[in-house]
Amino acid sequence: EVQLVESGGGLVKPGGPLRLSCITSGFSFNKAWMSWVRQAPGKGLEGVGRIKSKADGGTTDYAAPVKGRFTISRDDSKNTLYLQMDSLNTEDTAVYYCATATRGFPDWGQGTLVTVSS
């Protein structure tokens, strides 16, 4: 069974950093392209970024609102995906999901809430 479990969310002050983790199991993580998606309270889904498998170059792409502030990385030895978020602002308040990226996004975690507030 595929499982993705996010952690690391919480309350952070504007301008502060936060790192999210997504521990996975049940599939070949090292072969998977992975993504982060967020959803602000009462709003729709927004793609944050993605990382390709190392076999496909391991490169990353980011949505315009987070480019230069967020960094996605992976540790294939730990089957874990990361999202490093710096210079957070109130517009970054959202539930953050990790998801596999194959035929669309077939598998999702339960999400972790990030609240940016003073």
Added chain:
Amino acid sequence: DIQVTQSPSTLSASVGDRVTITCRASQSISDWLAWYQQKPGKAPKLLIYKASSLESGVPSRFSGSGFGTEFTLTISSLQPDDFATYYCQQYYGFWTFGQGTKVEIK
């Protein structure tokens, strides 16, 4: 970035109704389009990928069609469990989602 526009934003329907949601892309995306269902407090669930392929385990009353820039999700006979919000997503370029369509009880 490729934009995707969904319509309508809200849809009121009754159990048994045939329901259609439309998604338009700002440029051709071939058939690289997916549809998701999301219920409050839950992660989205993949229904359709590659415009018309039904994800395993999804009831056959859900179907997708389209190519290029125009796509539709159809629910042939709306069931009580289908009242939810639906999103389309293009994955031709960097992934972007439509704004969502909330299917409400009429």
